[in-house]
Amino acid sequence: MPDKRASERIIIIGAGQAGAQAATSLRLEGFDGSITVVGEEPALPYQRPPLSKAYLQGNLAKERLYLKPDAFYQKTKIELRSGARVLSIDRLAKTIELEGGEALPYDKMLIATGAPPRRLKAPGAALKGVAYLRSIADADALRPRLEKTIRLVVVGAGYIGLEVAASARKAGLAVTVLEMEDRVLKRVAGPEISAFFEDLHRRHGVDMRLGVRLGSFEGVNALESVKLENGERIACKLALVGIGAEPATRLAKAAGLDVDNGILVNEFACTSDPAIWAAGDCSNHPSVLFDRRVRLESVPNAIDQAKVAAANMVGRHVVYDAVPWFWSDQYDVKLQTAGLAEGAEETVLRGDPDDQRFACWSLKGGRLLAVDCINDPASFVIGKRLIAARAQPCVKTLADPAVDLKSLLS
Amino acid sequence: MAKITFIEQNGAKHTVEVQEGVSVMEAAVNNMVPGIDADCGGACACATCHVYVDENWRAKTGKTEAMEESMLDFAYEPKDGSRLSCQIKMTPDLDGLVVHLPEFQG
Numbered sequence: 001m002p003d004k005r006a007s008e009r010i011i012i013i014g015a016g017q018a019g020a021q022a023a024t025s026l027r028l029e030g031f032d033g034s035i036t037v038v039g040e041e042p043a044l045p046y047q048r049p050p051l052s053k054a055y056l057q058g059n060l061a062k063e064r065l066y067l068k069p070d071a072f073y074q075k076t077k078i079e080l081r082s083g084a085r086v087l088s089i090d091r092l093a094k095t096i097e098l099e100g101g102e103a104l105p106y107d108k109m110l111i112a113t114g115a116p117p118r119r120l121k122a123p124g125a126a127l128k129g130v131a132y133l134r135s136i137a138d139a140d141a142l143r144p145r146l147e148k149t150i151r152l153v154v155v156g157a158g159y160i161g162l163e164v165a166a167s168a169r170k171a172g173l174a175v176t177v178l179e180m181e182d183r184v185l186k187r188v189a190g191p192e193i194s195a196f197f198e199d200l201h202r203r204h205g206v207d208m209r210l211g212v213r214l215g216s217f218e219g220v221n222a223l224e225s226v227k228l229e230n231g232e233r234i235a236c237k238l239a240l241v242g243i244g245a246e247p248a249t250r251l252a253k254a255a256g257l258d259v260d261n262g263i264l265v266n267e268f269a270c271t272s273d274p275a276i277w278a279a280g281d282c283s284n285h286p287s288v289l290f291d292r293r294v295r296l297e298s299v300p301n302a303i304d305q306a307k308v309a310a311a312n313m314v315g316r317h318v319v320y321d322a323v324p325w326f327w328s329d330q331y332d333v334k335l336q337t338a339g340l341a342e343g344a345e346e347t348v349l350r351g352d353p354d355d356q357r358f359a360c361w362s363l364k365g366g367r368l369l370a371v372d373c374i375n376d377p378a379s380f381v382i383g384k385r386l387i388a389a390r391a392q393p394c395v396k397t398l399a400d401p402a403v404d405l406k407s408l409l410s
Numbered sequence: 411m412a413k414i415t416f417i418e419q420n421g422a423k424h425t426v427e428v429q430e431g432v433s434v435m436e437a438a439v440n441n442m443v444p445g446i447d448a449d450c451g452g453a454c455a456c457a458t459c460h461v462y463v464d465e466n467w468r469a470k471t472g473k474t475e476a477m478e479e480s481m482l483d484f485a486y487e488p489k490d491g492s493r494l495s496c497q498i499k500m501t502p503d504l505d506g507l508v509v510h511l512p513e514f515q516g
Contacts, residue, residue, distance in 0.1 A: 047451040064432070067451075069440045300456070303449050327455040334477065336455055377477055381457070381484035 008033035009105060010313065011096060013086050013251065014112035015039025017047065018280030018302035020067050022110050023078045025310035035078045036104060038096070042083040043136055044070060049299060051139040052163035053329055057170055058143065065136065089255040091273055108275050108313050111263060112306065113248035115281035115297055120155065120241045123216035129223030130239050133160055145238050146171050153177075153226045153239040155214055157184035159328050161242035162197060166330040169204050176207040176234055178214055178226070187244070188326070190341055192360045193372045196353045197330065204331055245297055247282040260284065262295040267319045269309035277313055279305040288321040289387065290340055290369075298326045323388045325380075336377060338384035339370030348398045350379060359383070359398075366392035378405060385409060412505040416443045416461075419513050428500055434509060435459040435496035445511040452496035454478055458515040459495040460485040464508035471498050471507070486514045 010026060012019045015037050023035050039045065046065040054060040073080050085099040095103045117132040119125070131142050142164075146152065152168045154161045157179035165175045177184075183194035184201075202208055213229040217239065225235045247262040258264040258272040262284030269277045269285065280302035284295040304322040311318040326337045333356065344362035351358030359379035362370040368391055371383030382405040386393050393408045414437050416424045426441040438446040438459070447458035454477055463471050468491055474482065478497045482488050495509065 049451060049453065064436065067439075068442075072442055075442065299451070300449060327450065327453060329453060334453075334455065375477065377480035378483065381481070 008107045010035050010108050010110070011104060011106040012037045012110045012112060013089075013096065014110075014114055014248075014280070014282070015041065015045045015080065015082065016112060016114050016280065016302065017045070017067070017299050018112035018114075018306040019110070020045035021303045021306035022112065022279060022310045022313075023073075024068070024076070025307045026313065027076045027078070029310055029314045029316070031310075031314050033107075036081060037078060038081045038084050038086055038098070038104075040083070040085050041135055041137070044068070044073075044080070044082070046136060047299070048134070051136065052133055052160055053167060055136075056133075056139050056143055056146070056164065056167045062136065086251055089251055089276075091255050091276070094275070106275075109277070110306075110309055110313065111252055111271070111276065111278040111282060112280045112302070113251065113282045115245035115247045117160075117241065118244045118246050120214070120243060122214055124218055124223070125241075127217050127219050127223045128221065129219065129237050130217055130241060132241055133164060134245075142240070146173060149236070149238040150174060151176065151234070151236045151238075153234055153236045155226075155239060155241045156243040157181075157208075157210075158187060158242050158244060159185070159326075161240065162201065162330055163328060164240050164242065165201060165206055166204070169201075169206060170331075174207070175205070176209065176236070177201065178212050178228070179208075179210050180213050182211050184208070184210070189335075189337065189372050190344075190347055190360050190362060192347065192349060192353065192358075193335070193374070196358075196374060197333075197335075199353075200331060200333060245281065247284070247295060249282060252278070252282075264293075267321070268312045268317070269305055269320055270312060277309040279309045285320060287324075287340075288319060289323065289390070290342075294324070294340065296324050298324065300325050323384050325384060334375055334377075336373045336380040337370065338373075338380055339368070339387040341370035341372075344369050346395075348395050350399055351376065351401050361393075361395075361398045363392075363395070368393055382406065382408065412500050412502065412507070414500070414504075414507045414509065416445075417464075417508065417510045418445060419511060430500050430502060432500055433496050434461065434498040434500065434507070435494070437500065438495060443511075445515070446495060447515045448496060450496075454481060454494060454497055457481040457485045457494060460488070460512050460515055461493055461495045462489065462491040462510040462512065463493050463498075464510060465491065467504070467507050467509075470503050486512055 044066045151174040154177045215227040215229040252263045263278040308320040328335045341362035348361040357375040360372045373380040428437040450456040
């Protein structure tokens with residue numbers, strides 16, 4: 001008997017980390033029907049994290065961003081439709097319509113459209129010289145400008161903004177960072193980590209402005225200065241806006257799928273349509289570990305959730321319960337975060353921030369929720385395991401660098 | 411160009427040829443060698459590109475840095491010769507390198 005699945009057609013919308021992972025995982029799961037990955041960008045699926053770091057600094061060739069070589073997709077019979085835009089999903093007919101009019105049929109679908117940068121709505125935001133960073137094309141446009149510019153103004157002190165600030169300092173530019181909150185990385189890290197990164201950037205010569213609001217971008221045809229709400233003007237020809245991302249839910253919403261800060265999926269990564277799954281930055285899932293809905297913007301989430309989606313698309317029953325984790329590289333500092341600190345009632349410091357190596361543990365009612373680790377992979381790995389186990393680790397051990405954390409695992 | 415041979419637990423060998431400067435992890439991923447996940451893309455952040463460098467090659471692949479050392483500590487079954495393959499860059503000296511793959515990635 002021929003396998004019924006051999007004639008099944010799976011369409012993946014989005015050729016980023018989640019889309020590419022799902023395609024690969026479907027083959028590893030033994031799916032031998034057709035897989036078509038539709039991506040808006042012209043390139044092979046690639047990794048985005050280096051775009052603000054090594055690639056922006058000119059230390060990584062474009063080919064090395066690609067997740068897999070072209071030959072991989074040919075060998076595994078994964079059809080890539082690069083540079084193709086999906087206009088709509090017809091859930092009744094089970095087709096998608098591409099720009100240009102072509103309709104592609106599907107039996108099952110994964111939406112992995114990601115989360116593009118939030119656009120700043122300020123006067124002058126459309127001026128040449130106001131840049132965003134998400135794609136290879138964005139990075140390719142930004143890099144030569146970094147070489148020609150004296151000062152870069154970064155709007156937003158999140159991961160992207162601070163990583164670009166570090167890259168620009170390495171390239172010798174003067175850098176001003178504007179952040180409306182009272183500390184950097186406020187959305188993703190605790191106060192100790194924020195203070196550390198604020199100090200790190202200041203020591204590297206960044207002009208860090210916290211608690212300031214941008215008024216407008218000024219210039220005739222191109223950016224000439226950034227004006228703050230308090231009236232101050234900073235002359236610059238280049239500004240990088242990194243004020244967060246918004247899930248790409250346009251297609252899902254138009255198709256009538258449930259959407260609320262991302263495409264709503266269940267713990268199996270399935271949307272409100274049993275033939276459609278969603279994974280990565282665009283999806284909003286019930287976190288088994290944290291007992292609430294979350295939408296995560298991270299590579300590990302994209303990879304792990306895509307693996308779960310792929311398994312369930314071929315009929316398995318796998319719950320997505322991976323511990324969220326994140327990393328960032330700035331100057332010679334590596335930040336690794338495991339878990340989600342939201343709701344923490346207690347934080348415990350291990351090590352001394354002045355040593356450029358420490359960890360900050362966030363707990364609630366004794367249970368470990370998250371750990372932020374600066375150049376401290378041991379705390380990261382052990383923290384991740386403790387979080388997965390819903391452990392209530394001994395706070396004294398966490399706080400004492402002289403005690404081996406491994407003792408907490410037994 | 412330099413050659414690397416990856417040997418799976420079951421003895422299956424994969425010999426690939428790569429340009430100098432790329433990492434052993436990239437060599438594996440680009441040539442579809444199974445068993446190297448490399449989730450973080452080479453940032454030394456995830457320990458899913460763990461390999462065992464063959465005994466005869468350990469002197470040439472050099473020492474592990476502190477960050478890699480700590481990550482390896484938590485990889486699946488670390489032992490002598492354990493490395494994160496994203497941290498080994500191919501040089502002319504490493505032409506012919508032999509590495510063994512672990513059963514699982516952490």
